[in-house]
Amino acid sequence: MKQLITIMLMLLCIATRGQKAIEATNEFLVTGAVTNELKFTLAAIERSPSGPIPDIVITNHKGEPRDTLKQLKGVLVKDLLKDIPLKEDNLKRFSEFYFTFVASDQYKVVYSWNEIFNSPTGNHIFIVTSINGEALQDMRSRILVVTPTDFKTGRRFIKCLSKVVVSRAEQEQP
Ligand SMILES: Nc1nc2c(c(=O)[nH]1)N[C@H]1C(S)=C(S)[C@@H](COP(=O)(O)O)O[C@H]1N2
Numbered sequence: 789m790k791q792l793i794t795i796m797l798m799l800l801c802i803a804t805r806g807q808k809a810i811e812a813t814n815e816f817l818v819t820g821a822v823t824n825e826l827k828f829t830l831a832a833i834e835r836s837p838s839g840p841i842p843d844i845v846i847t848n849h850k851g852e853p854r855d856t857l858k859q860l861k862g863v864l865v866k867d868l869l870k871d872i873p874l875k876e877d878n879l880k881r882f883s884e885f886y887f888t889f890v891a892s893d894q895y896k897v898v899y900s901w902n903e904i905f906n907s908p909t910g911n912h913i914f915i916v917t918s919i920n921g922e923a924l925q926d927m928r929s930r931i932l933v934v935t936p937t938d939f940k941t942g943r944r945f946i947k948c949l950s951k952v953v954v955s956r957a958e959q960e961q962p
């Protein structure tokens with residue numbers, strides 16, 4: 789029995805060591821096609837008005853439930869990024885812009901300018917400021933972004949956001 793427990797503990801150690809922890813972040817930089825870069829610290833995120841978010845079931849790309857997030861609070865990404873100075877004066881051409889959210893392990897997720905600022909989805913893209921009653925600075929997956937209205941919520945569940953790269957759609961080659 790003792791031997792069995794030892795073997796099981798060893799297997800558990802190997803299994804958990806294979807899953808490398810993603811490094812939590814304490815700020816993120818907005819860079820790329822902007823006239824000046826902006827840095828958002830945890831304190832800056834917390835200065836934005838936050839509201840409660842209903843519980844979210846995180847589903848993987850197959851639709852299988854992975855986790856349920858409870859007692860959530862968050863700030864809207866559209867509120868935080870509303871004053872980002874895009875490198876473009878013509879408002880019409882803002883529709884060419886997109887934002888790549890990059891995590892500390894290089895996991896990447898894309899949102900378009902219209903999706904964030906001109907669609908119902910934009911009302912549901914949050915930076916999580918509290919989870920299970922835990923404060924932002926204590927969250928292991930900080931800085932965490934969620935999009936609860938997605939069909940497969942895991943895809944745009946961004947743990948440990950480190951930067952947002954602003955880009956514009958490339959010109960078509962003649
Ligand atoms: N930083 C980061 N966030 C991530 C991922 C990742 O690899 N790195 N994987 C995503 C995927 S594909 C899913 S389904 C969910 C849940 O994955 P997990 O069970 O590995 O946490 O997290 C998402 N967020």
Ligand SMILES: [Mo]
Nearest residue numbers: 848849942943
């Ligand atoms: Mo996934």
